[in-house]
Amino acid sequence: MSSQRQETVRRLTAPDIAARKGGVPIVCLTAYTAPMAELLDDHCDLMLVGDSVGMVVHGLPNTVGVTLEMMILHGQAVMRTAKKAMVVIDMPFGSYEGAPEIAYANAARLMKETGAQAVKVEAGATVVHTVDYLIKRGIPVMGHVGLRPQAVLVDGAFKAKGKARDEREAILADAKATAEAGAFAVVVEGVAEGLAREITQAIDVPTIGIGASAGCDGQILVTDDMLGLFDWTPKFVRRYGDLRGEISRAVANYADDVRQRRFPGPAEIYFAKAG
Ligand code: KIV
Numbered sequence: 159m160s161s162q163r164q165e166t167v168r169r170l171t172a173p174d175i176a177a178r179k180g181g182v183p184i185v186c187l188t189a190y191t192a193p194m195a196e197l198l199d200d201h202c203d204l205m206l207v208g209d210s211v212g213m214v215v216h217g218l219p220n221t222v223g224v225t226l227e228m229m230i231l232h233g234q235a236v237m238r239t240a241k242k243a244m245v246v247i248d249m250p251f252g253s254y255e256g257a258p259e260i261a262y263a264n265a266a267r268l269m270k271e272t273g274a275q276a277v278k279v280e281a282g283a284t285v286v287h288t289v290d291y292l293i294k295r296g297i298p299v300m301g302h303v304g305l306r307p308q309a310v311l312v313d314g315a316f317k318a319k320g321k322a323r324d325e326r327e328a329i330l331a332d333a334k335a336t337a338e339a340g341a342f343a344v345v346v347e348g349v350a351e352g353l354a355r356e357i358t359q360a361i362d363v364p365t366i367g368i369g370a371s372a373g374c375d376g377q378i379l380v381t382d383d384m385l386g387l388f389d390w391t392p393k394f395v396r397r398y399g400d401l402r403g404e405i406s407r408a409v410a411n412y413a414d415d416v417r418q419r420r421f422p423g424p425a426e427i428y429f430a431k432a433g
Pocket residue numbers: 188206207208209210211248302345347368378379380
């Protein structure tokens with residue numbers, strides 16, 4: 159793995175991302191590890207150390223069990239190789255929904271210990287005050303409205319949002335309040351197309367869609383989903399690869415070679431010096 163890239167590349171910042179409103183769509187993906195962050199960095203404007211790491215890497219059933227310590231370890235790994243893209247780190251469930259002072263202490267810890275440039279919170283009316291509190295104290299915040307994975311135990315399942323009028327109005331109000339509190343961008347997840355467009359028109363910071371609309375100011379996907387690492391992916395994911403197939407073919411070939419004593423071969427072993 160090459161880690162020799164020069165430090166001359168200027169990393170994108172929260173104001174750079176905010177300034178992309180209505181411009182060339184913002185390319186975002188999740189990253190949880192150093193080698194993946196290195197691969198994604200040249201192609202992405204923003205990498206999210208998402209709390210989806212709990213499900214994707216640690217095999218949890220949802221993101222509720224993700225801890226601050228898990229986020230810090232993955233954030234540190236990503237920051238070791240990400241050089242150009244802005245890196246945002248998710249605040250995990252239970253780390254920001256209470257008193258703003260506690261949210262601040264946790265957000266500051268995430269940023270100091272990882273070097274990530276901003277935090278993301280699943281924003282609703284109850285955390286708008288916290289968004290404002292964090293930003294006024296120097297922590298850039300990205301919001302997340304619509305389907306909020308951390309609310310899965312209340313919702314009962316990961317369900318698309320905004321089908322009924324009162325829900326649509328509540329999500330629009332969440333997005334507006336989050337933007338007005340100073341968020342530099344807002345993720346809009348799992349909502350009907352029309353609502354995502356309405357939010358994009360209604361707020362003056364970029365919307366980043368996931369299962370939302372091509373009309374958003376940018377798009378994000380879980381990297382492992384778009385690379386085809388799972389046998390099931392949600393409807394909104396487009397698979398750009400078949401890593402699951404690739405890995406299982408490679409591992410089957412390796413297992414076969416070992417069992418048939420074809421591996422290691424002469425090129426893969428060390429020989430003693432003559433004499
Ligand atoms: O945790 C995550 O990966 C996310 C994105 C899917 C937006 O929040």
